[in-house]
Amino acid sequence: MIVPAAFGSRKGENKYPTHRDPQQVPQFLPDPCPILRNERLSRLSHFATVASLSFLYGGAFSRRPLLGTCFMWIKNLVVFVGEEVFPFSVAELDETLDQNRCQPCGSQTLRTEGFVPPLKGQDPMVYAVDGFIYCTYQETSRLLPGPVxxxxxxxxxxxxQDEEGRKVGRKEKADLQEQITFELMPRAFTRSRRTSLLIDTERKRVMVDASSASRAEEVVACLRKAIGTLPVAYPAPNSAPYTSFSNWLKDTKLLPEGFTLGDRCELKGTKDEGAAVKFTAVDLGQEEILAHLETGMVATRINLAWQDSLELDINDKLEIKRIKALDLLQENIDAMDADDAVAELQARISLQGNVLREALDGLFGYFEVNPA
Known part of the structure; x- marks a missing residue:
């Protein structure tokens, strides 16, 4: 299997190989499961293996990089906030996460979770810079396609039914399904998903790079289980964010200091009819948007820019989406030394961490956020 190039590849080299090249995909498949003697069942078992391979390798046209590359850029944020000082030091957290590593799936294990070193080939489980602690959660699961x-x-x-001339009841079907799963499990391929965590010890925030709250909750629950206690909760704003979003669209002077409107927003009706409108790549001050607001619709998601450094979307649950570096920040990223993976990772943690800290200070200060 092709191994991803080191993070410090020379300029012009492909640091993130894709799987479109057939030479990168194994040219063999295991024999069908010997437990399933029936020819038809063996063929389907073989199909399960093929389906697992396809999912694992991202499909013929996937451009997803291999897991384990050390590029660090947080794209989404679900933030948890606390009131107490976190009950661990950097060294203690490193040792704790090392004792709670994500283990490979056993032959009959469907899923495992835990933590892994952020950089492959490096021992540290955490990297600490400027009051931030960066670590990586991993979930490994077996691929058993439901249709198979x-x-x-x-x-x-x-x-x-053909051989015995009888119907198969619900309980027997459940037993058969369990048997099939048991037989296929050892041959199913595994897939690992990594999620970045950025802990801001100065602001008592745990930031999870997740696109959904449920995923973020899984990650924080695993961290809490490893540590023993983690006094954080969802941010609880003092006022409804959608009211403020709507007011920002009506009057940009009401925006928090340092923020400007972007070019995307989502509006929803406040009644039961479920009306919703999305605007993309438009002037958010246009009359059509203001007209919708006058009818009683509210803004539930809005695109903002922070001091020419970051672009982001924020929704009415104060979840941050689609974080993108703007020119000022991108210039600093481009100037980093890519020859030292550890140094570059630490620089990225400091750079993005401090910008996110300032942006969240502005947003959470505006909404007078407290832990829920």
Whole structure:
């Protein structure tokens, strides 16, 4: 299998190889599961392996980089806030996460979770810079496509009905499905998903690079379990964010200091009809948007820029999406030394961490955020 190039690849080299090249995909597949003797079942078992491979390698046209590359850029944020000083030092957290590493899935294990070193080939489980602690959560799961299991189950049910002349009840079907899963599990490929955490010890915030709250909750729950206690919760604003978003669209003077309107927003009706309108790549001060607001719709998501450094979307749950570096920040990123992976990671933590800290200070200060 092709191993990803080091983070410090020379300029012009492909640091993130994709899987479109057939030479990068294994040219063989394991034999069908010997437990399933029926020719039809064996063929489907073989299909399960192929489906797992396709999912694992991202499909023929995937441009997703291999897991384990050390590029650090947080794209989404679900933020948890606390009132107490975090009950650990950097050294203690490093040792704790080392004792709670994500382990490989056993032959009959569907899923494991834990923590891994942010940089492959390096020992540290955490990197600390400017009051930030950066670490990496990993979930490893076996790939058992539901349609494959269903087709195998249908074949077994049909075989029993033909051979024994009877119907298969609900409980027996459940037992057969469990048997099929048990037989396929050892041959199923595994896929790992990594999620970055940035802990701001100065502001008592845990920031999870997740696009959904449920994913962020899984990560924080795993961290809390490893540490023993983690006194953080969702941010609780003093006023409804959608009211402020709507007011910002009506009057930009009401924006928090340092922020300007971007070019995207989402409006929703406040009644039960569920009306919703999305605007993209437009002037957010245009009359059409203001007209919708006059009818009673409210802004539930809005695109903002922070001091020519960051562009982001924020929704009415104060979740941050689509974080993008603007010119001022991008110039600093481009100037980093890519020959030293550790130094570059630390520089990225400091650079993005401090900008996010300032942006969140502005937003959370505006909404007078406290832990829920």
């Amino acid at each position: 299991i269903k087709e195998l189950l249908d074949e077994k049910v049909e075989h029993i």
